[in-house]
Amino acid sequence: xxxxxxxxxxxDIIDDLRKIVIDSINQLVxxxxxxxxxxxxxxxxEIPKGSIRGDYSTNxxxxxxxxxxxSPKDIxxxxxxxxxxxxxxxxxxxxxxxxxxxxxxxxxxxxxxSNILLIxxxxxxxxxxxxxxxxxxxxxxxxxxxxxxxxxxxxxxGDALSRLLEYTGFIVTxxxxxxxxxxxxxxxxxTLYHRYLELQGDTADLxxxxxxxxxxxxVATALYEKYGDSLITMGVEERHxxxxxxxILEMMQLIKNDLKSLGISMDNYFSEKMxxxxxxxxxxxxxxxxxxxxxxxxxxxxxxKLQEDWKSREQILFKSTxxxxxxxxxxxxxxxxxxxxxxxxxxxxxKLKRKYxxxxxxxxxxxxxYVKRIEAVVKAxxxxxxxxxxxxxxxxxxxxxxxxxxxxxxxxxxxMIDDLLKDVSSDVIRFVMLSxxxxxxxxxxxxxxxxxxxxxxxxYVNYAHARIHSILSKASQSGLWSEAMxxxxxxxxxxxxxxxxxxxxKLSEWPNIIRQATRYQEPHRISYYLYELSSLFHSLYxxxxxxxPYKFIILENKVLSLQRLCLAKSIQIVIKNGLQxxxxxxxxxxx
Numbered sequence: 001x002x003x004x005x006x007x008x009x010x011x012d013i014i015d016d017l018r019k020i021v022i023d024s025i026n027q028l029v030x031x032x033x034x035x036x037x038x039x040x041x042x043x044x045x046e047i048p049k050g051s052i053r054g055d056y057s058t059n060x061x062x063x064x065x066x067x068x069x070x071s072p073k074d075i076x077x078x079x080x081x082x083x084x085x086x087x088x089x090x091x092x093x094x095x096x097x098x099x100x101x102x103x104x105x106x107x108x109x110x111x112x113x114s115n116i117l118l119i120x121x122x123x124x125x126x127x128x129x130x131x132x133x134x135x136x137x138x139x140x141x142x143x144x145x146x147x148x149x150x151x152x153x154x155x156x157x158g159d160a161l162s163r164l165l166e167y168t169g170f171i172v173t174x175x176x177x178x179x180x181x182x183x184x185x186x187x188x189x190x191t192l193y194h195r196y197l198e199l200q201g202d203t204a205d206l207x208x209x210x211x212x213x214x215x216x217x218x219v220a221t222a223l224y225e226k227y228g229d230s231l232i233t234m235g236v237e238e239r240h241x242x243x244x245x246x247x248i249l250e251m252m253q254l255i256k257n258d259l260k261s262l263g264i265s266m267d268n269y270f271s272e273k274m275x276x277x278x279x280x281x282x283x284x285x286x287x288x289x290x291x292x293x294x295x296x297x298x299x300x301x302x303x304x305k306l307q308e309d310w311k312s313r314e315q316i317l318f319k320s321t322x323x324x325x326x327x328x329x330x331x332x333x334x335x336x337x338x339x340x341x342x343x344x345x346x347x348x349x350x351k352l353k354r355k356y357x358x359x360x361x362x363x364x365x366x367x368x369x370y371v372k373r374i375e376a377v378v379k380a381x382x383x384x385x386x387x388x389x390x391x392x393x394x395x396x397x398x399x400x401x402x403x404x405x406x407x408x409x410x411x412x413x414x415x416m417i418d419d420l421l422k423d424v425s426s427d428v429i430r431f432v433m434l435s436x437x438x439x440x441x442x443x444x445x446x447x448x449x450x451x452x453x454x455x456x457x458x459x460y461v462n463y464a465h466a467r468i469h470s471i472l473s474k475a476s477q478s479g480l481w482s483e484a485m486x487x488x489x490x491x492x493x494x495x496x497x498x499x500x501x502x503x504x505x506k507l508s509e510w511p512n513i514i515r516q517a518t519r520y521q522e523p524h525r526i527s528y529y530l531y532e533l534s535s536l537f538h539s540l541y542x543x544x545x546x547x548x549p550y551k552f553i554i555l556e557n558k559v560l561s562l563q564r565l566c567l568a569k570s571i572q573i574v575i576k577n578g579l580q581x582x583x584x585x586x587x588x589x590x591x
Contacts, residue, residue: 012126012511013112014056016088017102018045021060024082028068028075038067045512047505053093054101055505061098072098109496109504113563116507116570124514124577129170135351136162138362139259139266140177143251144188145215147258149415150364153442154393156433158362159264160523160582161391167581168518170358174267177347180248181272182340187211188251189244193231195220196243200229219250258417262426263583272343275350281342284349284381285316285331293319293380299330318345323376344374349381358387360521365394365439391521392439400446424449427584431458434527434582452590454538457531461575462587464534467541468572469588471552472565478553480561497550499540500567506533510574514581523582530578537571 022040029038040063048057061076068075073094080092080100091103116123138158141151162172191210194202195217206212223231223246231239252269259265275281288294297317316331318341331342351359361374371390378388398405398415400423405415420429423446432449435457436442454460475481496504509529517525544550552564579586 012515013104013108013508014045014512015515017056017104018043018058020083020086020088021045021058021079024079024086025060025064027082028064028078031078032068034067036067038064040064047509048099048101053095053103055104055501056102058100058102059098061094061100065098076100106496109501112504112508113566113570116573117566120573121577123573124510125167126511126514126518127169128515128518129165129168132170132357133355134162134165134170134172134358134360135175135354135356136165136172136360136362137175137177137351139255139264140179141255142179142182142184143248143255144184144211145213145251146254147417149396149398149417149420149444152262152417152420152429153396153433153438154362154364155259155262155264156430156583157391157393157438157523159262160430160434161360161362161521163583164514164518164521164523164526164581168514172267173356174265176266176269178248178252178269178271178273181276181343185244185248185273186240188247189240192216192220192223192247193239193243196223196231199224200232215254216247219247222250261417261421262429270347270350272347275346276338276343280350281338281346284346287349288318288380291380293322294331295319297328299327318376318380320373320376320380323379325372325376329373329376341370341373344370345377345381348374348377352378352382352386356386358389361388361390363390363392365392368392389521394439394441396433396442396444398444398446402447405446428458430582430584431461431527434524435531437522437524454535457527459590460538461530461534461579463590464537465572465575465579465586466588466590468537468568468575471568472572475553475561475565478555480553480555480558481565496563499536499543499550500564503533503536503540503567503571506536507570507574510578526578526582530575533571533574537568 021043025038025040025043028034042063043058043060045056045058048054061079062072064079065072065075076094076098080094083089083092083100083102088104088108089102090105093101095101136158138161139147139151139155141147147155159174162174166172187209188211190207194204194206194210197204198217199220223243226246227242231243234242256266285294295317296314298312298314299317301312311334313334315334317328318331320329321327329341330339331345333339348359359378363370371392374390375388378386398420428449429444432444433442448456449458450456452459452463472481506529513525513529517523540550541552544552552561552568554561554564576586
């Protein structure tokens with residue numbers, strides 16, 4: 001499937017270096033009189049780890065060796081000689097099985113600082129989307145209660161991904177699928193009515209099929225304030241419909257308030273009930289019927305132990321196996337009601353009608369079994385290939401005092417968002433939830449997050465930003481720094497120590513981090529990067545405390561001071577840009 005990503009521009013050393021490597025390979029193609037086109041997609045430019053000598057490393061020689069019928073070292077020598085002609089490159093060495101390690105001309109680092117200081121918030125802001133439309137559906141928790149910790153990670157991931165896509169030129173719709181058409185709403189309505197009766201002295205126990213917890217008590221109070229005791233004498237069906245509608249409105253307001261407390265707002269709330277009532281499921285099925293993808297059939301018995309209520313029966317089935325699913329999927333139950341899958345089918349059909357270039361579903365890990373069938377629906381209903389992604393969110397384990405945090409009595413089953421916000425801020429919660437890849441389980445250690453050490457990534461990154469703010473404030477008081485001064489024309493020493501070079505190389509990686517995070521929809525790459533950049537800065541800062549040559553403010557050497565202050569400011573710009581992409585406010589002071 002063709003990717004929607006294209007249109008990258010300059011101000012990106014790694015991308016520029018890759019273009020130089022590709023151009024050099026094309027030169028080799030001409031010299032060797034090769035007519036076939038080489039597959040160069042696998043060629044990467046990366047920052048080497050460990051003791052490898054080089055600012056950057058590329059696997060290019062190993063990728064193209066087979067096409068030239070040469071060993072990686074032999075073709076690497078030829079590629080090395082061509083690369084050395086570039087003004088950007090100082091030296092190239094061939095090491096290991098065929099890696100080309102590249103050291104840049106040192107003047108490039110001055111240019112990098114100048115670029116960052118000139119364009120500030122635009123550094124790393126690549127136009128990958130070019131105004132393509134994206135739908136990101138996330139949270140979509142059943143409207144049966146407030147959000148709890150189990151929803152937080154998916155909510156923050158979806159919001160951060162949306163911000164990242166918007167930052168890189170996509171037009172994003174953040175969507176919440178309101179599951180207000182299923183059986184759980186009947187249970188919610190009956191539970192709320194029970195709470196309503198309790199307010200009037202009814203002492204009956206909460207029914208077994210009811211939602212536990214006390215969060216519906218204030219909703220029942222609001223229901224009584226509006227209708228008094230008139231509901232008791234109302235017809236059962238009329239009363240139940242009224243109570244259900246009231247409950248949905250109140251629950252959705254609770255959910256919106258919870259999202260707001262995390263700094264999240266949705267662009268669209270899509271009602272399942274309205275979709276069903278408008279006949280969209282029937283219309284989607286008719287489309288599939290025209291494509292000969294719906295039939296009456298009997299499914300095989302489930303593998304393993306049979307469920308007691310399972311019966312072999314004829315059903316309306318969707319031929320999802322034609323699109324990679326492991327079995328065809330039923331559309332209707334034996335009682336004539338829709339299966340859980342039927343509204344999903346119609347909902348994704350609606351998304352397709354809205355002509356998005358990229359559709360992203362953010363689902364809990366417990367929905368992994370639904371991925372294949374949803375992918376099948378998108379393929380079946382789309383008239384042309386659609387870029388569709390499912391991002392699964394693994395579980396979060398909340399720890400305090402080295403033990404799992406106890407559940408909230410108010411919720412009955414789960415830790416509520418506002419319980420967590422009593423201990424840590426929403427920005428801290430955001431960073432932690434984005435500190436690991438979305439499909440990897442996450443431990444949220446409240447004690448660690450409150451600790452002021454490098455083991456606490458939130459503190460460490462914000463501390464770097466605040467430290468630089470303090471350095472620049474002191475430099476301003478000394479007359480060495482002003483945000484208004486034209487730093488680009490004041491010159492530099494043209495020389496950087498080894499620690500500074502490491503930081504400059506890291507700064508050059510920022511646009512590529514944005515590119516990769518966007519391409520793979522993985523905002524955690526930004527959190528990783530910010531922690532690594534902050535670690536390099538703290539190391540440089542601590543060297544300055546021990547050794548004068550590493551200090552940022554040297555009154556007797558204003559040129560060197562300015563160069564180092566420009567470096568510090570560039571680090572701060574990139575940290576600020578990264579945190580803002582994640583939806584986090586960078587701190588100027590630590591509390």
